[in-house]
Amino acid sequence: MLEVKQLSVSFGAVRALDSVSLVVPRGEVTAVIGANGAGKSTLMRTLAGLVKPVSGTAELDGVVVTGRSPEDIVRSGMALVPEGRSTIPELTVEENLHLGGLWRPSAERKATSAEIYEMFPVLAERRRMRSDTLSGGERQQLAIGRALMCDPTCLLLDEPSLGLAPLIVTQILQLVSQLAREKNLAVLLVEQNAVTALRVATTGIIMNLGNVVRVGTAEEIAADDELRDAYLGS
Numbered sequence: 001m002l003e004v005k006q007l008s009v010s011f012g013a014v015r016a017l018d019s020v021s022l023v024v025p026r027g028e029v030t031a032v033i034g035a036n037g038a039g040k041s042t043l044m045r046t047l048a049g050l051v052k053p054v055s056g057t058a059e060l061d062g063v064v065v066t067g068r069s070p071e072d073i074v075r076s077g078m079a080l081v082p083e084g085r086s087t088i089p090e091l092t093v094e095e096n097l098h099l100g101g102l103w104r105p106s107a108e109r110k111a112t113s114a115e116i117y118e119m120f121p122v123l124a125e126r127r128r129m130r131s132d133t134l135s136g137g138e139r140q141q142l143a144i145g146r147a148l149m150c151d152p153t154c155l156l157l158d159e160p161s162l163g164l165a166p167l168i169v170t171q172i173l174q175l176v177s178q179l180a181r182e183k184n185l186a187v188l189l190v191e192q193n194a195v196t197a198l199r200v201a202t203t204g205i206i207m208n209l210g211n212v213v214r215v216g217t218a219e220e221i222a223a224d225d226e227l228r229d230a231y232l233g234s
């Protein structure tokens with residue numbers, strides 16, 4: 001379980017996160033939704049160790065990760081799929097996957113990549129192709145696959161649906177929820193696309209201007225029209 005306690009982040013005068021607390025249980029998807037500038041990416045980047053918080057902590061299965069280096073945080077089981085996918089265009093699918101979990105013994109890495117190719121058959125078909133020849137949906141699968149190469153217990157996904165066709169989004173998010181269940185991962189899914197995210201999530205968390213404004217079951221949040229109008233503009 002990932003447990004975030006009163007996490008605050010400032011960029012100069014901007015308080016991007018204001019004492020954010022939340023829990024992300026293993027085996028399910030927790031969706032954080034909110035409009036532009038709500039602080040969603042800042043939350044993810046802080047959890048991954050890329051941004052230093054001014055106060056507060058994050059614990060992964062009882063171990064404090066805040067204050068540690070990004071490499072250390074990955075090794076402790078937290079893997080980020082950043083906004084914009086960030087696979088390396090000049091490298092092949094195989095090479096991109098190889099970059100995930102470089103520190104792991106090669107036999108373990110091979111076993112994990114075999115699992116990933118099984119989970120994402122299109123990556124197996126294209127393993128020797130450069131990643132810039134992939135479609136957006138395939139690149140998103142590669143980005144998730146690369147994160148899984150670290151053998152994480154917690155997966156952070158920042159807007160995986162951005163720029164993808166609705167059908168592809170549904171497929172990818174369904175795969176993510178299956179992953180959460182089958183691999184017992186704590187999945188934190190950040191989305192502006194509330195409807196899609198809440199369909200695969202167990203819990204929904206609404207953020208606005210650096211604050212958590214509401215936590216509820218995904219059904220409750222999805223059914224609350226007022227909430228959607230107030231914070232999501234859709």
Ligand SMILES: Nc1ncnc2c1ncn2[C@@H]1O[C@H](COP(=O)(O)OP(=O)(O)OP(=O)(O)O)[C@@H](O)[C@H]1O
Pocket residue numbers: 011014015016034035036037038039040041042043192
């Ligand atoms: N590196 C940075 N330097 C200065 N301000 C930043 C930085 N990163 C984020 N911010 C500010 O922090 C606030 C939260 O931004 P963040 O990117 O976390 O929002 P978001 O919810 O991910 O938005 P979006 O839906 O547009 O991706 C915004 O006001 C943003 O301008």
Ligand SMILES: [Mg+2]
Pocket residue numbers: 040041042083159
């Ligand atoms: Mg963002």
